[in-house]
Amino acid sequence: MSNESKEKVIVLIGPTAVGKTNTSIQLAEQFDGEIISGDSMQIYRRMDIGTAKITKEEMNNIPHHLLDIKEPQESFSVAEFQQLVRKKITEIHSKGHIPIIVGGTGLYIQSVLYDYQFTETPGDEEYRIHLEEEVKRYGNEWLHTKLLETDSEAGKSIHPNNVRRVIRALEIYHCTGKKMSEFQAEQKQELLYDIALIGLTMDRDLLYGRINDRVDLMMNQGLLEEVKSLYDEGLKSAQSVQAIGYKELFEYLDGEVSLERAIENLKQNSRRYAKRQLTWFRNKMDVTWYDMTNKEEHPKIIKEISDFIAGKLHLKSNK
Structure with missing residues (x-):
């Protein structure tokens, strides 16, 4: 166009x-x-x-x-x-x-x-609920550290207190084996x-x-x-x-x-x-x-x- x-x-x-x-x-x-x-x-x-x-x-x-x-x-x-x-x-x-x-x-x-x-990345509700429970138990920083270990680029761009996006990034990796940052790059x-x-x-x-x-x-x-x-x-x-x-x-x-x-x-x-x-x-x-x-x-x-x-x-x- x-x-x-x-x-x-x-x-x-x-x-x-x-x-x-x-x-x-x-x-x-x-x-x-x-x-x-x-x-x-x-x-x-x-x-x-x-x-x-x-x-x-x-x-x-x-x-x-x-x-x-x-x-x-x-x-x-x-x-x-x-x-x-x-x-x-x-x-x-x-x-x-x-x-x-x-x-x-x-x-x-x-x-x-x-x-x-935004519709192309799959989700897993059971895994999401599991992560939400872990946040309540261990806190935002713990979950964010988990993301940094999994997808450091996404971890650096998402604030630890933006729990929903941290969970989404982990969920994408869990479902596809690909990092959120890779999806975004594509x-x-x-x-x-x-x-x-x-x-x-x-x-x-x-x-x-x-x-x-x-x-x-x-x-x-x-x-x-x-x-x-x-x-x-x-x-x-x-x-x-x-x-x-x-x-x-x-x-x-x-x-x-x-x-x-x-x-x-x-x-x-x-x-x-x-x-x-x-x-x-x-x-x-x-x-x-x-x-x-x-x-x-x-x-x-x-x-x-x-x-x-x-x-x-x-x-x-x-x-």
Whole structure:
């Protein structure tokens, strides 16, 4: 399929706290865009502060999609995300607007853009239940170590607390003798859309400082109260609360660590996640990067990004 016949999509990626939200609004205003969240946790209702979900005021009347579509006790898969986003892309185009996917969950975004098939790997429910029982007995880290021994590449890309994906990777190997990473490598790397793929980056020390400040702000905004309401609902084993920002405070509410230690763990895990995000994007996707380190340069950088998008997708900017 030629690029002329493909739907156009702007994709904005980057680590947590780098400034994607503000940049995405400016791009949406310039290109008649509608924003699709590419974040695997912002789909959950009542999980606003910990996921740094955009507020109604910040949206500036730009339509946003795939926010608040699931209850925290519900599970959510890459395959479901792929299906929902592809449908939204077509819907947005039918209105004469441009879809802008914004987020930091690399595999989710990649699954939409490329011809990824999720139905071809078999499953074994009995083995899955057995692994779920072992997690309860031995813990997340133990299971993740088992994956690292079986499929080190998948183990490095999946967080130990993403138990469902760890189990899925082990299940694929158990059923087929092939690693999840091998299945992923065999996927066709054919782009389904005509895309402008932009990445935001930043000096690491500055980014880490911003992450630390963001955690402090989240705590001031009421993150502990948000987490406690989920804790009080008995959602300890739900997929949603394995996310950074929730699991650390669950440990505090369980009496395992002090609040001070939980906040430090949250900051450290967020910094590590940002590092993993950058590594993933650099290794897996063909990104045009823009450095957001110097705040005074932001207007100039936004102009450069807009010019790149306009040239790449043959679009006219409103500004």
